[in-house]
Amino acid sequence: MKVAIANRQRRHPIGTPRLRKVAERILSALGYPDSELSVVITGDLGIRRVNREYLHKDRPTNVISFAMAEGEFGALNPAMLGDVIISADTAAREAEEGGVSFWSRLCFLLLHGILHIAGYDHERSGEAEARRMEAKEQELFALLEREGLV
Numbered sequence: 728m729k730v731a732i733a734n735r736q737r738r739h740p741i742g743t744p745r746l747r748k749v750a751e752r753i754l755s756a757l758g759y760p761d762s763e764l765s766v767v768i769t770g771d772l773g774i775r776r777v778n779r780e781y782l783h784k785d786r787p788t789n790v791i792s793f794a795m796a797e798g799e800f801g802a803l804n805p806a807m808l809g810d811v812i813i814s815a816d817t818a819a820r821e822a823e824e825g826g827v828s829f830w831s832r833l834c835f836l837l838l839h840g841i842l843h844i845a846g847y848d849h850e851r852s853g854e855a856e857a858r859r860m861e862a863k864e865q866e867l868f869a870l871l872e873r874e875g876l877v
Contacts, residue, residue: 728751728759729764730764731763731765732746732766733768735767736815738770738819741815746833749876753837753838754808763806763808764808764811765809765810767810767811768833769812769813769814770815771787771814773812774787774817777791777812781793787816789817789818790811790836790837790839791811791812791840792844793812793844809844811841813836818833834876835864835877838864838868847860849861
């Protein structure tokens, strides 16, 4: 399992080795032991650029994921799952608003992004699929908490 993490912001301290362990545990629990994942931590400006360029939404958001299995060349490297991009700025605001730690919110957003890459959806597939994704989020986040990763 290979998880590459690039921290492209300096405003919020991130323990990248610790975040890598969280990502590896999520991937293992989902049955992707031989996979590759790229994680980028950026600020609101960076994620806004990605959101505008690829999703045509000119605003920052908390997490964006790109599954490599999608598209006409998706089968070229099945081990490469995709990319998760997280805005540390938005994560920090949401953590404060939700009364949770920044680390907890960051890990939840990583989990959310990985689930999208794994094929879970809450936006386009209807209410039943949204409930299925939420249940999986709760299950895996509880696992991370029990194991002291969050």
